[in-house]
Amino acid sequence: xxxxxxxxxxxxxxxxxxxxxxxxxxxxxxxxxxxxxxxxxxxxxxxxxxxxxxxxxxxxxxxxxx
Numbered sequence: 001x002x003x004x005x006x007x008x009x010x011x012x013x014x015x016x017x018x019x020x021x022x023x024x025x026x027x028x029x030x031x032x033x034x035x036x037x038x039x040x041x042x043x044x045x046x047x048x049x050x051x052x053x054x055x056x057x058x059x060x061x062x063x064x065x066x
Contacts, residue, residue, distance in 0.1 A: 001039070001065055005032065008041040008061035015059030016043050024049055028057075039063055 009032075016028070028045035041061045048054045 004039045004063040004065045005041065008032075008039050008063040011061030011063070012041045012043045012059045013061075015061070016047070016057050020047055021049070034065070037065055039065055 016026070020026075024047050026045060026047050028043050031042040031044075033040050033042075039062070042058070043060075044058045045056070046054045047057050
């Protein structure tokens with residue numbers, strides 16, 4: 001189960017940071033939901049180089065629990 005959460009979280013994080021520079025600030029909310037066979041990690045928040053260039057971002061990672 002931990003393995004599935006880690007993979008879902010990494011998939012969601014890749015969706016958020018795929019085109020960001022290394023000096024970008026992130027402010028994110030994280031939600032994790034699970035049922036008997038699936039786990040999902042959702043990320044939502046802002047990314048910015050400065051407070052004047054905020055962009056809202058969202059991403060989802062889903063993984064089957066084996």
